[in-house]
Amino acid sequence: MPDQADTQIHTPQAPPRCPAGTDCPNLEALDELRTEVAALTEQVHTDTLTGIANFRHFRQVLDQEMERTRRTGQATALIMVDLDFFKKVNDTWGHEVGNQALMQTAKLLTQATRRLDTPCRYGGEEFAIVLPSTELITAIQVAERLRSMIEGTPLIVGEKSLPLTASLGVDTFRTLPHASTEETAEDFIKRTDEQLYRAKHEGRNRVCHGITPIADKEANVSAEEKDALFGLFGNDD
Numbered sequence: 025m026p027d028q029a030d031t032q033i034h035t036p037q038a039p040p041r042c043p044a045g046t047d048c049p050n051l052e053a054l055d056e057l058r059t060e061v062a063a064l065t066e067q068v069h070t071d072t073l074t075g076i077a078n079f080r081h082f083r084q085v086l087d088q089e090m091e092r093t094r095r096t097g098q099a100t101a102l103i104m105v106d107l108d109f110f111k112k113v114n115d116t117w118g119h120e121v122g123n124q125a126l127m128q129t130a131k132l133l134t135q136a137t138r139r140l141d142t143p144c145r146y147g148g149e150e151f152a153i154v155l156p157s158t159e160l161i162t163a164i165q166v167a168e169r170l171r172s173m174i175e176g177t178p179l180i181v182g183e184k185s186l187p188l189t190a191s192l193g194v195d196t197f198r199t200l201p202h203a204s205t206e207e208t209a210e211d212f213i214k215r216t217d218e219q220l221y222r223a224k225h226e227g228r229n230r231v232c233h234g235i236t237p238i239a240d241k242e243a244n245v246s247a248e249e250k251d252a253l254f255g256l257f258g259n260d261d
C-alpha cells in the first residue's frame with residue numbers, strides 16, 4: 025500500500041482552469057514557456073558562429089526534400105561549398121579572422137539563394153545548400169553565382185583586403201514519382217562531395233557538377249513516364 029506522499033506524486037493533477045473572460049496568469053506562463061521552447065529549438069538547429077542552419081538541420085531538410093522527390097518526381101539539388109586554402113587564412117591572419125571569413129561566406133550563401141533554399145554550415149569551412157524542386161542546370165547557375173560572389177567579396181580586415189575563393193560541387197537527386205529508390209541521403213551527399221573534390225583537384229575556385237542518373241534501378245518505366253522523362257532531360261535522338 026503506497027503512503028500518502030506516493031499517492032500525491034502519482035495522481036494526475038487537472039490543470040487549473042481560467043474563468044472565462046478573465047486574464048489568466050497560467051496562460052501567460054504558458055506563452056513564456058512556448059517562447060522559450062521556440063528559442064531553444066532554434067538554437068538546436070542553428071550554427072552558433074555563422075547564424076545559419078547547422079548540420080543537424082541540414083540532414084533533416086535533406087531527408088524531407090528527398091522524400092518529396094520520391095513522391096513528386098521533382099529533383100532536389102545539393103551544392104557543397106568549401107573555402108580554398110582556408111588553413112592558410114587561419115595561419116596567416118589568425119583564427120578570429122578565419123571566423124570572420126566564415127561569417128561573411130554564410131551571409132553570401134544566404135544572399136545568393138532563394139528563401140526556399142536552405143544554406144547550412146556543414147562543418148569546419150564547408151557549407152551545403154539544399155535547393156528543393158530544382159533542376160541541375162538551375163543549381164549550377166546558383167553555384168556559379170555564389171562562386172563569383174565569394175571571389176568578388178574580399179574580407180576587409182582593417183586596412184587590408186583578404187581575397188577569398190571557394191570550390192563547389194553540385195548534383196541532384198531525382199527519381200520517377202512513387203518509384204522505389206535505393207539511394208540514401210549519405211549516398212547523395214557523397215556523390216555531391218565527389219564533385220567538390222573534383223573542383224579542388226582541377227584547380228579550385230570553380231564549380232563541378234555531375235550528370236545525375238535516375239536513382240531507381242527497379243522501376244518499370246511506362247511509355248508515358250519515358251515520354252515525361254525525355255521531356256525533362258531533352259531528347260538527343
Ligand SMILES: Nc1nc2c(ncn2[C@@H]2O[C@H](COP(=O)(O)OP(=O)(O)OP(=O)(O)O)[C@@H](O)[C@H]2O)c(=O)[nH]1
Pocket residue numbers: 073106107108109110111112114118119120121122123126147148149224228
Ligand atoms: N577560424 C576557423 N577555422 C576553422 C574552423 N573550422 C575549421 N577551421 C579550419 O579550416 C582549416 C581547413 O583546412 P584544410 O582542411 O587543410 O583545407 P584548406 O586549407 O581550405 O585547403 P583546401 O580545402 O584543399 O583548399 C583548418 O585549418 C581548420 O582549423 C572554424 O570554425 N573557425
